Amino acid sequence: MKNEMSPVTSVYFVTLLKAYLRGTKTRNEIIDELQQVAPLSVDQTSDVEVSRLLFQTASQLNKDFYQEIVAEVNHANDTAPTREGVIHQLQALLNNEISTTALYEWATWHNTPAADDEYVFFNDIAVDYFCTQLMPAVKGQLSVPQYEHILHIFQTTPPNGLRDKVALVLLPEQEKQRFLFYLGDYIQGHSTNEQLDVYLLHKFGMDHQSFPYMGELSAIMHAPAKLPALLRMAAMNPPY
Structure with a gap:
């Protein structure tokens, strides 16, 4: 019997988008996933913002996917950056898997004009500070030892949001x-x-x-x- 891939639904793209917004998948990991369902041009993979690229790819497969994804994500309460996501993104940066620009774009996605009307609720005060204050202030331009220090802070156990925020400041x-x-x-x-x-x-x-x-x-x-x-x-x- 011939093996066939299960048809891709909007749920697939919602899952990918949430993973990126939370930080558990990097830009490059999202692109790799999207390449499995639709070919992407060099210009798309190098210049287009991740969520826009995801919407474009989804719409190519089914024009109704765009509205379905937007409706699902707008009502979701699990899209804010997480501690796990910060750790994943920092590890990718330090392993040369993503650029500082990619890290900055991820950490500050909620600060873009398109997100002005969206309320992002952080349940971790240290992640909140990292994304809304530290990264915008430095534009992602920190040294490798500083990024290693930040990773150390977020990996310290048990997590303590107040102490971690103090260390970041x-x-x-x-x-x-x-x-x-x-x-x-x-x-x-x-x-x-x-x-x-x-x-x-x-x-x-x-x-x-x-x-x-x-x-x-x-x-x-x-x-x-x-x-x-x-x-x-x-x-x-x-x-x-």
């Missing part, structure tokens, strides 16, 4: 220096909880009651020499 050297200055001022008794909150809220979106290192900070009051060790802990410096 502290990635730039200037933020480490600000941390030492403001927290050093506090532990030496030169500023109050309310004054500390101004810094914490501005940089981390937390006050002294939610800042995850307040216990450690209280333990080194009037001992500024111990603050660099707390910084290393908060920055989650890799062991290498």
